[in-house]
Amino acid sequence: MDFIFIEELRVQAWIGIYAREKAAPQTVELNLTFGVPDAAAIRDDIADTIDYAEVIDRIRLELAQRHFNLIETLGEFVVDLLLNDFRAPWVKVRLAKIGVTKGVRRVGVFIERGRDADSAAAGGAQVPRSCP
Numbered sequence: 001m002d003f004i005f006i007e008e009l010r011v012q013a014w015i016g017i018y019a020r021e022k023a024a025p026q027t028v029e030l031n032l033t034f035g036v037p038d039a040a041a042i043r044d045d046i047a048d049t050i051d052y053a054e055v056i057d058r059i060r061l062e063l064a065q066r067h068f069n070l071i072e073t074l075g076e077f078v079v080d081l082l083l084n085d086f087r088a089p090w091v092k093v094r095l096a097k098i099g100v101t102k103g104v105r106r107v108g109v110f111i112e113r114g115r116d117a118d119s120a121a122a123g124g125a126q127v128p129r130s131c132p
């Protein structure tokens with residue numbers, strides 16, 4: 001498995017538990033890493049991999065359309081999108097609100113998940129099911 005990363009993706013999102021956060025979107029910063037088949041590198045074909053430009057567009061589109069109370073829920077939404085819609089075998093999402101309170105630059109959550117037991121193991125590395 002190879003891994004694609006997207007760093008410091010800034011998106012307008014409807015997020016938060018307070019009335020002011022329900023009245024206007026705010027900037028969230030996402031750092032994503034997800035597994036892609038190494039076959040893509042061998043055949044040098046975008047059809048064999050996950051197009052990261054599509055991932056970015058889709059996240060912007062989805063987060064513009066719904067409100068989340070918690071960063072945990074928003075994080076799980078992005079993880080599900082990558083695992084189920086983009087069929088990534090493994091994903092790590094780090095998501096932060098910026099400047100929510102005095103003296104804190106970022107506050108956020110990170111979630112790491114595999115689509116099945118094999119891809120969840122060892123950060124997505126291919127490991128034998130059983131060793132003699």
Ligand SMILES: Nc1nc2c(c(=O)[nH]1)N=C([C@H](O)[C@@H](O)CO)CN2
Nearest residue numbers: 015016017018021069070071072100
């Ligand atoms: N565990 C969490 N705690 C809090 C969250 C959250 O999403 N998860 N959110 C808030 C407020 O929306 C806050 O960020 C507004 O500044 C407070 N605690």
